[in-house]
Amino acid sequence: MAIPIKDIKLPEDSPKELLLDKHVEFIKRYGKSDDDYEFGMSDYLRMSGMYWGLTALELVDKLHILPENDVIDFIKRCQDPETGGISACIDHDPHLLYTLSAVQILCMYDRLDAVDASAVVNYVTSLQLPDGSFTGDKWGEVDTRFSFCAVATLALLNRLDAIDVEKAVSFVESCKNFDEGFGSRPFSESHAGMVYCCLGFLSITGRLDIVDRDTLAWWLCERQLPSGGLNGRPEKLPDVCYSWWVLSSLTMLGRLHWISAPALKRFILACQDVETGGFSDRPGDVADPYHTVFGFAALSLLGFDSIKPVNPTFCMPQHVIDKLKIKHQLL
Amino acid sequence: MHGRLKVRTTEEQQLLKRKEQQKKLMAYRLGMKQILESRKQDTYDPKSLAICAQLLMVNPDIYTLWNYRKEVVLLELKADNDESEQLANFLENELKLTEQCLLANPKSYGSWHHRYWVLARHPNSNWQNEFDLCSKYLTMDERNFHCWDYRRLVLNKIGITLGDELKFSTNRININFSNYSSWHYRSTLQALTADCVQDELSLVKSALFTDPMDSSAWFYLRWLLSNSVVTHDHMRDLLDNLNQLLELEPECKWILVAKCWLLKNLQMDEGSYKTEQIASYSKLQEIDSMREGQYVDYLKLLQLD
Ligand SMILES: [Zn+2]
Numbered sequence: 001m002a003i004p005i006k007d008i009k010l011p012e013d014s015p016k017e018l019l020l021d022k023h024v025e026f027i028k029r030y031g032k033s034d035d036d037y038e039f040g041m042s043d044y045l046r047m048s049g050m051y052w053g054l055t056a057l058e059l060v061d062k063l064h065i066l067p068e069n070d071v072i073d074f075i076k077r078c079q080d081p082e083t084g085g086i087s088a089c090i091d092h093d094p095h096l097l098y099t100l101s102a103v104q105i106l107c108m109y110d111r112l113d114a115v116d117a118s119a120v121v122n123y124v125t126s127l128q129l130p131d132g133s134f135t136g137d138k139w140g141e142v143d144t145r146f147s148f149c150a151v152a153t154l155a156l157l158n159r160l161d162a163i164d165v166e167k168a169v170s171f172v173e174s175c176k177n178f179d180e181g182f183g184s185r186p187f188s189e190s191h192a193g194m195v196y197c198c199l200g201f202l203s204i205t206g207r208l209d210i211v212d213r214d215t216l217a218w219w220l221c222e223r224q225l226p227s228g229g230l231n232g233r234p235e236k237l238p239d240v241c242y243s244w245w246v247l248s249s250l251t252m253l254g255r256l257h258w259i260s261a262p263a264l265k266r267f268i269l270a271c272q273d274v275e276t277g278g279f280s281d282r283p284g285d286v287a288d289p290y291h292t293v294f295g296f297a298a299l300s301l302l303g304f305d306s307i308k309p310v311n312p313t314f315c316m317p318q319h320v321i322d323k324l325k326i327k328h329q330l331l
Numbered sequence: 332m333h334g335r336l337k338v339r340t341t342e343e344q345q346l347l348k349r350k351e352q353q354k355k356l357m358a359y360r361l362g363m364k365q366i367l368e369s370r371k372q373d374t375y376d377p378k379s380l381a382i383c384a385q386l387l388m389v390n391p392d393i394y395t396l397w398n399y400r401k402e403v404v405l406l407e408l409k410a411d412n413d414e415s416e417q418l419a420n421f422l423e424n425e426l427k428l429t430e431q432c433l434l435a436n437p438k439s440y441g442s443w444h445h446r447y448w449v450l451a452r453h454p455n456s457n458w459q460n461e462f463d464l465c466s467k468y469l470t471m472d473e474r475n476f477h478c479w480d481y482r483r484l485v486l487n488k489i490g491i492t493l494g495d496e497l498k499f500s501t502n503r504i505n506i507n508f509s510n511y512s513s514w515h516y517r518s519t520l521q522a523l524t525a526d527c528v529q530d531e532l533s534l535v536k537s538a539l540f541t542d543p544m545d546s547s548a549w550f551y552l553r554w555l556l557s558n559s560v561v562t563h564d565h566m567r568d569l570l571d572n573l574n575q576l577l578e579l580e581p582e583c584k585w586i587l588v589a590k591c592w593l594l595k596n597l598q599m600d601e602g603s604y605k606t607e608q609i610a611s612y613s614k615l616q617e618i619d620s621m622r623e624g625q626y627v628d629y630l631k632l633l634q635l636d
Contacts, residue, residue: 037352041359044393091367092395137394139401141444178518178554187483187519189476189512215553221622222546233474234511234546239333257624273337286335 006235007225014270014283018299020306023292024062026277027053030289031066038288046089047078049289051101056293058108058317059300059308072114075102083126084119085137095137096127096149103153108320112157121159124150132167133185143184144175148197151204152314155326160204169207172198180216192223192232196245199252203313206329213253213331220246221258228263229282239281240271244294247301248312254331261302268295355389362386366399375403384428391432391439400425401448408452418454425449430464437468443477447484458488474512483519493520501534508538509545518551523558531555532565536572539585543576549585556592566593584619587611591629609633 031053033039042049050071057063078087078098085094086102099120106112127134127150134146147168154160174186175198181190182198195216202208223230223246229238230246243264250256270283271291278287279295293315300310309318313328321328340348362382369379380403383396391397404425411418429446432439450456465482468475486496500517503510521527532555538548555561570593577586591611594604609630616626 035353035356037349037356040356041390044390044395087395091363093398095394137398139398139444140448141440143440177515179515179550183476183480185480188480189515191476212557215557218553218625219550221625224621226621234550235474235509255625258622258628259624260621263621280335280337281333284337286332286337288332290332 005225006231006237007227008229008237008282010227010267010270011283015272015274016266016269018269018304018306019272019274019277020060022274022277023272023279023296024057024060024065024277026273026287027056027289027292028065030278043089044092045098047075047086047098047101047105048088050074051104052289052293054105054108055316056289056296058320059293059296059310060306061308063108068109068111071105072109072111075105076114078102079115079119080123083138084116084121084123086115086120093137094123096124096134096146096153097136099123100149100153103156104314104316107156107324108316110323117157117159121154121157121162124153125162128163128168130167132164132169132171134168144172144182144194144201145184145197147172148201151201155204155328156314156324158324158326165205169202169205169210172201173210176211179219180212181219190219190233192220192230192242192245192249195220196249199249200313203252203328203330206327208252208329208331211253213255217250217253217255217258220250220253221255224259224264228260228265228267230259230264237282238267240268240279240291240298241281241294243268244298244315247298248315251301251312252330256301265299265302265304268298271295359386359389366396370399370402375406387428387442388431388435391436391442394441397441397445400428400445404449404452422449422453433468437472437475438477440477443481447481456488458485461485462489462491473507473510476512479512479516496520504534504538508541509547511547511550514547514551518554523555523560525560528555528558528560528565532561532569536569540572540576543580543583543586546585549589552589553592556596563597566597569593570597582618584615587615587618591615605633 030039054063054066054071057065075086077090080087080094083094086099087094088098102115103120106114127137127146129135129142133142134150135142136146150163151160151168154162172182175182175184175188177183177190179190182194183189183191184194199208199211202210223232223242225231225238227238230243231238232242232245247256247264250258268279271279271281273280273287276287278289279291280287281291296307297310297315300307301312310316311318311321312330314321314326362385366379366383369376380400383399386393387396404422407418407421426446426449429442432442436442450461462482462485465478465485468478497517497520500513500520503513504517507513523531535548535552535555539552556566570590573586573590573593577583577590580586591608594608598604612626612630616623
């Protein structure tokens with residue numbers, strides 16, 4: 001009853017070079033498409049959408065093509081005066097996911113002064129539960145993704161001292177599984193997205209020692225499929241975004257060389273849309289800014305000359321992290 | 332956006348589609364506006380709540396809309412502390428909405444959370460019903476981790492023990508060895524002890540012999556072997572089994588990888604296994620070239636010893 005490996009085949013005619021200019025156009029157009037259906041219907045994640053697009057632009061030194069002031073004004077208007085948290089968009093509620101995205105953007109522009117940073121710190125602190133975990137907002141959903149958002153936000157604001165780090169670490173540790181990977185809560189199955197969040201969390205808190213490095217790196221490098229792409233869990237299809245979660249995790253563990261870089265490059269390049277620009281999850285699907293930034297970021301870790309170095313923990317340009325002197329651990 | 336195939340359309344089709352989309356976008360924005368207005372009041376109007384449901388059925392990821400509903404649920408609960416029929420109907424309606432959202436999008440974090448949040452506040456929550464719902468969703472997609480997580484949450488509410496779940500897990504694995512989620516779930520159900528380790532090894536072995544090319548059980552095996560209750564006798568036994576299997580499947584990388592773990596563990600007191608490990612890693616380098624870097628690292632370590 002041999003089960004064939006779940007994978008895709010790269011089309012013969014898929015792109016083999018990086019279509020840089022097309023991607024820049026793609027993001028520029030996306031940011032201006034107020035009447036566009038996809039854009040209009042995705043306001044509930046706008047702040048993250050902006051972080052994806054702007055980070056992608058900065059990675060290829062094109063941040064200046066979008067008006068900085070508009071971005072900063074928008075972020076200012078999204079800070080909730082009551083809680084200090086930041087929302088995805090005006091008229092939406094504050095949430096940790098968008099608070100981190102906003103702070104990441106502000107760091108890129110070196111404009112942390114634009115928001116009330118101490119109110120942001122209070123917001124993050126208010127979301128820690130007695131067991132050390134974090135909820136995404138006041139409505140109580142707990143997830144290791146939010147543990148990452150919390151410490152990443154605080155680290156960027158240089159205020160990690162504001163929370164109980166030790167308890168936060170023990171919660172994340174309690175989400176570690178038999179395969180040394182992590183899920184969203186205790187007993188939840190390992191998933192590359194949560195593995196990235198938890199390793200990122202441990203990188204920021206300087207506690208990567210709690211994982212068995214080679215066992216987890218083995219699980220991670222086994223995500224690479226014959227097509228060259230990486231999946232997020234065993235027996236799943238490859239995807240550009242999972243390629244980033246896995247690749248950044250391997251980088252934090254110092255095991256980037258455990259997968260085949262040329263094969264992954266081929267896969268990611270094949271996910272470019274030659275007509276519209278942008279990357280999609282798999283060849284032939286619709287491109288979006290989310291897969292575009294993770295495509296860029298993964299290619300950066302693989303050493304692409306035309307893309308600036310990216311930081312594996314924060315998924316931000318390395319020079320921004322260097323300039324702010326943000327401490328974090330890499331193995 | 333995931334798994335959305337790009338389709339070629341004629342200009343005419345595009346025009347029609349764009350018109351349709353403009354309508355939907357307008358409706359979305361109007362709906363959001365009305366809900367926002369209603370949210371500013373201390374009471375809520377049923378019309379806004381109905382619009383909210385419609386919008387969520389199209390896209391359950393609009394988190395602010397779930398927040399609005401939770402505010403309304405809290406209002407209802409506060410207004411109605413005598414557990415009336417009206418309240419029961421109201422809450423039932425919330426549960427139905429999440430079910431509809433989950434049918435369309437079983438991976439929506441917001442829908443799962445709302446459902447649990449409502450049930451946790453429900454004066455007569457029917458957890459058995461939730462358990463059955465989980466089972467239904469697991470048959471549709473046995474890898475849906477939201478569903479597995481939810482099952483775990485519901486268990487203790489209806490008095491199902493981890494021991495019962497262990498039996499459930501054995502059955503599932505016997506029906507289908509190739510399901511990583513089942514192996515993961517199993518690993519969370521019991522602490523490995525000297526008493527149960529033989530059974531676990533047997534279960535893994537039967538999976539490995541059924542289909543050595545399938546990865547799931549190999550991950551479980553690595554975990555078993557990392558535990559101190561596994562004795563050298565167990566390991567020598569397993570090594571014999573793997574050597575037999577290797578004769579049947581000489582190109583199967585998983586067998587070679589597992590052999591190396593065993594050889595390394597056994598080597599601690601019986602130093603003669605080095606050459607075999609080197610041979611296995613060299614072979615792995617050849618048949619699994621994508622992960623060459625890993626095997627080279629292990630070869631270097633062996634040569635340093
Ligand atoms: Zn993806």
